[in-house]
Amino acid sequence: MSQPDRLEVLELLRRIQASPLADRLILAGSSGVYGVSATIPALTEDVDVLVDADWVSVEEDKVLEHMRQLGFQHQPGTPTFTSAAGLSLDLVGYSCRDVADRIGGGKALPVMVFADLSRLLSLPGSTRELPDGGRTLSPATLAAAKLLTIRLEKGGKDKLQALLVIAENAEDEDFREHLRGLLAAFPADRIEDAIADAHAALLAVAADVIVAGPQAAGYAGMHQGLEQGLTILQLLAGFAGEHS
């Protein structure tokens, strides 16, 4: 399996756009960072694309055939496809029918369906077209999805990427309003946990910065971005200035 770089991922999306799967697959996950930023590290070994799991349950055979034509071999019992070049692509499900964590898709192609993604995808402005073809999550939706993602084995990576996306779009009023609206669409305790998780991730980086020492200059700029992202997140979620 190879680590996909940004150009490789965007090229894959162009190919998908030219296939019958166009508009059905949405770049997301850590590879979704490639769709919204040219500078934030995606730190991923595979490509995640969102798909309507209810549509997959009906069109399963066609999805498998279209993916085969794109050069991907399906791994039985999984949502994973691999290419001869070593690229790994995972289908991640959402649903327009319900908001629940479950297994959906079909018997041959089962996919995880995530309640949070289903909710986010039901809201306006959740995706956008990429300039060269293909769809990706919008920056605010990607940030919200990563803030809400719970994957203990990945540590704070999702939260750090979310904070960096927020910092990179800090001056964009539309982005801030969009993210504020997305945060408001979830119960308050979920957002509180997301901020606490972001805190923990930022503190882990701070420990890394201290251990790494001055030679790891790349950390300093990242840490500033993380602080800025956290500050804006607190503001948008209504937590700024409560301490005195």
Add this chain to the structure above:
Amino acid sequence: MSIRPRTTAERMARFQRDQETHRRISLARRSHERFRRDLAVVPHLFLLPGRARMAALQQPVDAVRTALRAEAIWTLDTAARLLTGLGLVTSPDLTGYMTESTFDRAVEQGLIGTPTAGGLTIDPLYHRPPMLIAHLADDPPPSTTLPSGDRVVTWQFLIRDIFGTLGWRPDLLTRLEARRPPAGVAPPPV
């Protein structure tokens, strides 16, 4: 390690396990009354590499503190002791913000020894001589001056420094706040 991708069923089982673990973490955080309030804190990294310096005290801690009183802004353990009479950690160090020239002058005047290259921590797990741990800053943090003449970071900045240096420590923060002098009341004498 197997390179077989996880089945969807395996992913769901792992996701549910993570959700359950996260729920317990969330409950543990929320068992602290201050949880929600502390979400507003932006941690500040006092021990930032390139900015932080450390050197052993060559004179008694009170003598060094008094000598640097006009130029240093104390934080962390030193500020906590000055403000509440109680410290945060066991290591009897001085922790504060100052300019590089102040730090260099402290070396020249024999207040502190040669700066050390490693071991930069305010909470060592071993015994060491008392240190001056300085964050070199041309742009000083917000501060207040105590009746003793010592300057300390503002309460809010102290919380940020604790958060960014020791992590989220609701036990320490709660203990510290319980001893916070009311507005207008002088802190305990040094």
